[in-house]
Amino acid sequence: MFTILDLVQPDNLAEAYQILSDKRNNTILGGCAFLKMGKKRINTGVDLTKLKLNYIQETDGFIEIGAMTSLRDIETHPLLTEHYNGVLPQSLRDIIGVQFRNGVTVGASVYSKYGFSDLITALLSLDTEVELFKAGRMPLADFLSKPKEKDLLVRLWIKKTKRQASYLSFRNSASDYAVLNVAVSMLNNRWTIAVGARPSKAAIAISASALLSLEGATSETIEEAAKRTSEELSFGTNTRGTATYRKALCRALVKRGIMEVLACKSN
Amino acid sequence: MENVGQSIRKIDGMAIAMGKPVYTEDLAMPNALVVKILRSPHAFAKITSIDISKAESLEGVECILTFKDVPNARFTLAGQSYPEPSPYDRLILDQIVRYVGDEVAIIAAVDEKTALLAMKRIKVEYEVMEPVLDFEQAVGHPSVVHPEEDLSCNFEIGLQKENNITSSSHEEVGDVDEEFKRCAVVVEDVYYPQAQAHTMMETYRAFTYLDHAGRLIAVSSTQVPFHIKRQLARALQIPASKIRVIKPRIGGGFGGKQTGAGDVFAGLVTLKTGKPAMIIYDRKETFSATTSRHAMRLKVKLGADQEGFIRAIDMQVLSDTGAYGEHAPTVLGCVGHYTLPLYNKTRAVRFDGKAVYTNKMPAGAFRGYGATQGTFALESTVNMLAEQLKMDPTEIRLKNISKVGETFLTGPGVMLGSSSLDRCIAKGKELIGWEEKFPRREVGYNKVRAVGMAITMQGSGIANIGTASAEIRLNDDGNFTLLTGATDMGTGCDTILSQMAAEILEVPMEKIIVHAGDTDTSPYDPGSYASSTTYVAGGAVVKAAEELKNKILAQSAAILGVAPQDVEFDGLAVRTLSGDQEISFAKLAELTILGTGKLQLVGYATQGCEVSPPPYIAGFAEVEVDRETGKVDLIDYVAVIDCGTVINPNLARIQAEGGIAQGIGMALYEQVRYDEIGKMATNSFMQYKIPSRKDVGKVRIAFEESYEPTGPFGAKSIGEVVANTPPPAISHAIYNAVGVRENHLPITPEKVFLGMQKL
Amino acid sequence: MQIELTINDKAVKWEVANDEFLADTLRSHGFLSVKKACDTSCCGLCTVWMDGKSMLSCSVLSLRAHGKKITTIEGLPKEAEEFAQILSAEGAEQCGFCSPGFIMSVLAMKNELVNPTEEEIIHYLTGNLCRCTGYMGQLRAIKIYLGVA
Structure with missing residues (x-):
């Protein structure tokens, strides 16, 4: 049974971090939708409500998203519906329902590095940085690959650009976790292909992205990039799909993703 | 008609929609003990020691009960009429645990936190045994799921416990093998419909207490209050007269609540402590420690002559009943009973089936009750046959279906009283656009659309077993009270039974008070299952209302001093045909009940059913399949229904749409799965996906009324038949789209994809 | 811990536990329209409004309702x-x-x-x-x- 012995609402990040570090089972409380499903016995729950981290704003050429911002706010905020072809809202729309997305926070979603995450895959296709209280600011890809250390995710920084992007997920049923998800983006003919729910966490297909960037998107290179993505990334098996199927889906979805980006470009 | 045939809203509709406190948990006493169950982590094990001392000593713990504390009388949780055909194979708590989730100890405490803490402190040691997990390996498995000597059955059901066979069934008419030899075309295949979870929104729950007379009162979210009463009496070994079961509003059942769940545990706690006790199964327990639909393997072989007449059917069934045999023999039997009579041009028919014990969660009653599995197998094979014969699938049905006045091989002498199935098929073809769409059309890049179809039947009540009684009183104020044991679980039977009573009594609905689902006051009714309520309980209500009407006419005539044939109902009064005299119901009540009348007028009737007239459906699916990914989108589903006379069109439509959606879930999304040690892997809505509103596409319902001579106002049933057509119709559409015939349900995108790879 | 909130336009002070969820708090105070059906934040039965936004009350810690305006169907x-x-x-x-x-x-x-x-x-x-x-x-x-x- 989920228990919280003590609960604090610190006034500043340093205090929050201090409490978090005090004991192994002290935990930051996000939206709690996922947390409550576990049997976790939390010593001190750290509630960041007082830190005013619930916001989306534009700062110095970046879109800044506070850790306590809900997924639903990202989904509906004009800055995010109007940039990158609304790839972030698109990535969130199939997650359970509105009332769920009203509660779940972006900080918990990214910090947890869930393999099934829709949001991380979409963020990875953009120029996203993660700001951690202790480890500081770093590209999302670096954050994903670094070993898990206790830290406090403060905010996300997404470079504001004219990047075109598209997000596709494949689900066995509409509100299920994705069997596979794909985000493709392009800025100044430089391409990024990110694939998540493999079922391990999202990763960028570096070689395939480079191929498109170098040779441009033609029907041959699109096919080749899709194929190469499915070859350079690893896929696993879980109850939602086998590795073989994910590999095949990856090829189909990457191809469609690239085509969608090309289609937005011509609009 | 003023009431029957009208879309009258449910009499409880506003209260339940607005969240009024009318469900079991809402009504429980706030001081009720919280009952929790410690469950087995092993699929098959013997408890060698159980230490409750550290749990018992916890403050707030009221009692902890183990197998040492329960009566030694085996019983069944199946809610069936006595004598139940299901084996008496369980104890409230047993020393042997037979599936992951089987009950080990009952904990009652002042609150949930204490109960859960106490649970952690119970120390159990098990001798773990090799479980039987694959139902196809159950017969002859070295492990015997039920080795106990005191397992018993009320009937010879073909139980062979040493072979893990719960029940067997064999029926054969004509020489099947000989007949196949004579057939021009013979097709056969093997089908695996899966275990499906009911997932009613209100999980299983009950609260119990002792009343002023020391009787055990169980308020239970059940479809079968009278059966729960009998179950409690046997399991707890107390007289049935000491038990009262009350059914409040129910948050859905779908057959799940035709099997007992927590009642015996809460009841035992109340008996041991004398205190009110409440048990609520959480969603995980509801998924993993109640019942599911029986998973089956069905082999079907069909033979037809050159003209397309089906001459021989052979059906062999293996049914996985899990750790206990609730509904095992009857669900098995219904696989054949509710499919084989569809086609009666046969010369030979054989049905052979076994239900087997395994170390998994028990299977139980689930809307469709075997017909769902049987329909998937039979109808898929009929679609194969049509293809072999190069006949349109709708044509082969029209050529072979049973018609009114005809009999069928496995039901000698029983004549079909009503059917509009031929019209259902024709109407469905038109609505789906069969002529233009069959079999497939390309619709752009890698996408193809196709249609498929299937037909189905069910019963209405259980022939020669089903019964229901109803009582209608003229009250002292001139209103009426309808007393019924029928169990409204959201389906609206309180409303439609009132509609029928109002129709006969020629009064507005609001003049009728319904009191239902209370074993102390309701006339006997087995409960809401087997598609019985409209047909059987409705029949009882009609008879009771007619009896009361005649009594009112006779009594009024006597008071008015005229002959009974000279009076008629008029509004809320009886008047003479000449119109010169009348007496209101209120006055009549006053004169008969109050003062010196000494005669409260009551209509009472018991309805039995000698036949179980089948409702029919022709179901049509249109799907779009993505050739690159195997993704199937359901575009359109049309179901045309013959349920006889439609008593309440809106309620019937909702029943149908909901049943179709469950069938869609079975066809495409849902599956109860276990891991390699027999632990359920699908114990939440995150892992077991019922259709969301994005998954059902468009479902369209049409009615083609027939008139069933034995039914109330010509009505038959609708509750179950609606679940059956989606698996075969959708499977057929997928086959027509991409050539993949997937016989293992659900048909997931990956299966379609792999199927396409193999073509 | 004590929280102050507005429930269906009425200001109240309620005592809640650290790990208590809003659905349970609401039910314990008689708002029985709030139903729970999944335990995994995905069925929607417990939906109430918090400052006008629909939320899964089964997954909102009760103390997060402090200072908020909660609306149930009773309101x-x-x-x-x-x-x-x-x-x-x-x-x-x-x-x-x-x-x-x-x-x-x-x-x-x-x-x-x-x-x-x-x-x-x-x-x-x-x-x-x-x-x-x-x-x-x-x-x-x-x-x-x-x-x-």
Whole structure:
């Protein structure tokens, strides 16, 4: 049974971090939708409500998203519906329902590095940085690959650009976790292909992205990039799909993703 | 008609929609003990020691009960009429645990936190045994799921416990093998419909207490209050007269609540402590420690002559009943009973089936009750046959279906009283656009659309077993009270039974008070299952209302001093045909009940059913399949229904749409799965996906009324038949789209994809 | 710990535990329209409003309701009844157990979306599961309610 012995609402990040570090089972409380499903016995729950981290704003050429911002706010905020072809809202729309997305926070979603995450895959296709209280600011890809250390995710920084992007997920049923998800983006003919729910966490297909960037998107290179993505990334098996199927889906979805980006470009 | 045939809203509709406190948990006493169950982590094990001392000593713990504390009388949780055909194979708590989730100890405490803490402190040691997990390996498995000597059955059901066979069934008419030899075309295949979870929104729950007379009162979210009463009496070994079961509003059942769940545990706690006790199964327990639909393997072989007449059917069934045999023999039997009579041009028919014990969660009653599995197998094979014969699938049905006045091989002498199935098929073809769409059309890049179809039947009540009684009183104020044991679980039977009573009594609905689902006051009714309520309980209500009407006419005539044939109902009064005299119901009540009348007028009737007239459906699916990914989108589903006379069109439509959606879930999304040690892997809505509103596409319902001579106002049933057509119709559409015939349900995108790879 | 909140326009002070969730707090204070059905934050039955936004009350820590305005169906008798009448006339409440949470979502949608299309309606309400109706009757009721039938 989920228990919280003590609960604090610190006034500043340093205090929050201090409490978090005090004991192994002290935990930051996000939206709690996922947390409550576990049997976790939390010593001190750290509630960041007082830190005013619930916001989306534009700062110095970046879109800044506070850790306590809900997924639903990202989904509906004009800055995010109007940039990158609304790839972030698109990535969130199939997650359970509105009332769920009203509660779940972006900080918990990214910090947890869930393999099934829709949001991380979409963020990875953009120029996203993660700001951690202790480890500081770093590209999302670096954050994903670094070993898990206790830290406090403060905010996300997404470079504001004219990047075109598209997000596709494949689900066995509409509100299920994705069997596979794909985000493709392009800025100044430089391409990024990110694939998540493999079922391990999202990763960028570096070689395939480079191929498109170098040779441009033609029907041959699109096919080749899709194929190469499915070859350079690893896929696993879980109850939602086998590795073989994910590999095949990856090829189909990457191809469609690239085509969608090309289609937005011509609009 | 003023009431029957009208879309009258449910009499409880506003209260339940607005969240009024009318469900079991809402009504429980706030001081009720919280009952929790410690469950087995092993699929098959013997408890060698159980230490409750550290749990018992916890403050707030009221009692902890183990197998040492329960009566030694085996019983069944199946809610069936006595004598139940299901084996008496369980104890409230047993020393042997037979599936992951089987009950080990009952904990009652002042609150949930204490109960859960106490649970952690119970120390159990098990001798773990090799479980039987694959139902196809159950017969002859070295492990015997039920080795106990005191397992018993009320009937010879073909139980062979040493072979893990719960029940067997064999029926054969004509020489099947000989007949196949004579057939021009013979097709056969093997089908695996899966275990499906009911997932009613209100999980299983009950609260119990002792009343002023020391009787055990169980308020239970059940479809079968009278059966729960009998179950409690046997399991707890107390007289049935000491038990009262009350059914409040129910948050859905779908057959799940035709099997007992927590009642015996809460009841035992109340008996041991004398205190009110409440048990609520959480969603995980509801998924993993109640019942599911029986998973089956069905082999079907069909033979037809050159003209397309089906001459021989052979059906062999293996049914996985899990750790206990609730509904095992009857669900098995219904696989054949509710499919084989569809086609009666046969010369030979054989049905052979076994239900087997395994170390998994028990299977139980689930809307469709075997017909769902049987329909998937039979109808898929009929679609194969049509293809072999190069006949349109709708044509082969029209050529072979049973018609009114005809009999069928496995039901000698029983004549079909009503059917509009031929019209259902024709109407469905038109609505789906069969002529233009069959079999497939390309619709752009890698996408193809196709249609498929299937037909189905069910019963209405259980022939020669089903019964229901109803009582209608003229009250002292001139209103009426309808007393019924029928169990409204959201389906609206309180409303439609009132509609029928109002129709006969020629009064507005609001003049009728319904009191239902209370074993102390309701006339006997087995409960809401087997598609019985409209047909059987409705029949009882009609008879009771007619009896009361005649009594009112006779009594009024006597008071008015005229002959009974000279009076008629008029509004809320009886008047003479000449119109010169009348007496209101209120006055009549006053004169008969109050003062010196000494005669409260009551209509009472018991309805039995000698036949179980089948409702029919022709179901049509249109799907779009993505050739690159195997993704199937359901575009359109049309179901045309013959349920006889439609008593309440809106309620019937909702029943149908909901049943179709469950069938869609079975066809495409849902599956109860276990891991390699027999632990359920699908114990939440995150892992077991019922259709969301994005998954059902468009479902369209049409009615083609027939008139069933034995039914109330010509009505038959609708509750179950609606679940059956989606698996075969959708499977057929997928086959027509991409050539993949997937016989293992659900048909997931990956299966379609792999199927396409193999073509 | 004590929280101060507004429940259906009434200011209250409630004592809650650290790990208590709002659905349980609401039920314990008699707001029995709030139903729980999944334990995994995905069925929508416990939907209430927090500062006007629909939330899964089963997953909101009660102390996060401090200083907030909570609305349950008991607090919207007029608006909810208007829609419930239509829903019930369609027969689309069926067992009714999911109805209060569903109605809270429908009313939130009406406040949030202007002239939604059928697709937008379905999308907005995907988080509300129903096992009885197959959703078609609910959609018919919503269309009548919004005047887009």
